[in-house]
Amino acid sequence: MKDDQRRVLLILPQKIVDRARVLAGEAMITLKLPVSLQIVFRVLIEHGLKRGGDRALLASVASEATAIHQRRRSRADRTPAEHGSRIAARNRPPGSGNAAATTRWSSGWP
Secondary structure: OOOOOOOOOOOOOHHHHHHHHHHHHHHHHHHOOOOOHHHHHHHHHHHHHHOOOOHHHHHHHHHHHHHHHHHHHHHHHHOHHHHHHHHHHHHOOOOOOOHHHHHHHHOOOO
16 A cells, blocks of 8 residues: 555445446446446545535535434434443442352352
8 A cells, every 4th residue: 555545435325336336347347447436436526525625515514513413412322321330230340240150150169
């Protein structure tokens, strides 16, 4: 890998990956060259970045960011007790957990 290139992990909805796969297939038929999803995503990102000042692009970015923020917030609001109990369980000293489990383990000793 060249010095000016970086690896990035993208987590995308299946619908977007499917649309990119269709685009790659159409490009392969037209160009009679192999076209990977990586090539398609590179081109799409590059073209999107060239439109940096486009209001429609900025509105789309804002919409996506807002949706993700709301999803994360609602997930955090739904499970604070579960999250707290997991932390509390992790911070307990060994052997202070379930009494039945403690009895079971200690019953074999004289």
